[in-house]
Amino acid sequence: MMYPWLQAFQQHLQASFSQRRFHHAQLFFGLEGTGKRYLASNLAEALLCNTTQNELNRCGSCKSCNLLKAQSHPDLFTLSGEQSSIGVDEVRALNDFIFHSAQQGGNKVVVIERIEKMTESAANALLKTLEEPALKRYILMTCNDVSKLKATILSRCNKTQVNIGDNQQVSFWLEQQGINASTHPWAEIFHNQPLLLDKWLKQDSMDEVDNLWKVAHDIDRISDIAALENEINKDPSLLNVFSRFLMSAFKQQVMNGQLNFVQYQHCVASIETFLSDHHQVLGINRTLSLSKLVFGLQRAIKQD
Ligand SMILES: [Zn+2]
Known part of the structure; x- marks a missing residue:
């Protein structure tokens, strides 16, 4: 079943395919949790079907x-977005795969998830393949952050920004999954990333996220960093979630007059430092950086 908000994208792809103007390199970009990977794998399957x-x-x-x-189609090659980076050797293997003839005699399809994870040399190796489209070869890519892509790559793809469009459709869908604002007050923040919410539901993380929301609103009284860390260790992407909750809590507090603007600015600066440390420092000590964040915020809130 296609997610309701993806149907328009699917129809658009369908039309370009029927009219024989379907591009060999398709890039789906947008926020995490909008269904880009689903769209790409669905498309890959359709391109490989013999009918x-x-x-x-x-x-x-x-x-x-x-x-x-059976997940054993010889003419499908996938580079998963789960890995931390996509290296040049993987792209060379992909190029070899494209070059050889199809084992089932039909199309050959490559799916590259999170293409922003490509190293510089990997991107250069892919560029050649994008430049010389081969018959019956398709490259389907997803990307969470196009600002990290080379212009030369971007210009050689058909780009589709995947977003949720109709809000009501998504609300209804989320409601069907059992996610609503009355049970999870933070759900609204992720309304435009419905599959992220769905992922937490499926991996049983809703309690953790609920708790992070509470901690973010109670940050001036938090002393147990180990408990907070345990919560986050279940899924490292919860670090970003926690930061968003903090931002949302402080914004609310500044509007209510509980925080003045200077305090608010200090809080925002602490969160930004925390996030950039996590994105830039490899093998960062999470306990230490979380304590630094929490105590930094507590100091900012208490100062006049
Ligand atoms: Zn089939």
Whole structure:
């Protein structure tokens, strides 16, 4: 089942395919949790299905579709976004894969998730392949942050910004998954990233996120850094979530007059330092940086 907010994107791709102006390199970009990866893998499956002529649909029963179900299709090559970076060797393997003829006689498809994770040399190696489109070869990419991509890469792709569009559709969908503002007051903050919310629900992290929300609103009384760290260790991406909750809590407090503007600015600066340390320092001591953040915020809140 296609997520409701992705249907318009799917129809657009379908139209370009039927009209034979479908680009060999498709880049799906946008926030985390909007369904870019889903869109790309769905498209990959449709391109590999043996029955695909003018329609971008997979039949679900041909030989290709069965190979896809078994996750062993020889003409699909995926570079997963789970890894910390995409190196030049992986892109060279991908180039080799594209170059050789298809084992099932049809299309060959490459999916590269989180293409912003490519190293400089990996991006250069990919560039050549993007420049020389080959018949029946498709490269499908996802990206959470296009500002990290080279202009030369961007200019060689058909770009689709994936976002949720119709708010009501998403609210209804989230409601169906059992996520709403009355049970999780923070859900609104992630309304435009519905699959992120869904991921937390599926990996059983809703309690952790609920708790981070409480901690963010109670930060002046927090002393147990180890408990906070335990919470975050379950999923390191919760660090960003916690930072967003803090920002939201302080913004609320400055509007209510509980914080003055100078205090607020100090809080924001502490959070920004914390985030940039985490993005830039490899193997950072999380306990230390969390204590630095929490005590820095407490100091900022108490000062006049
Ligand atoms: Zn099929």
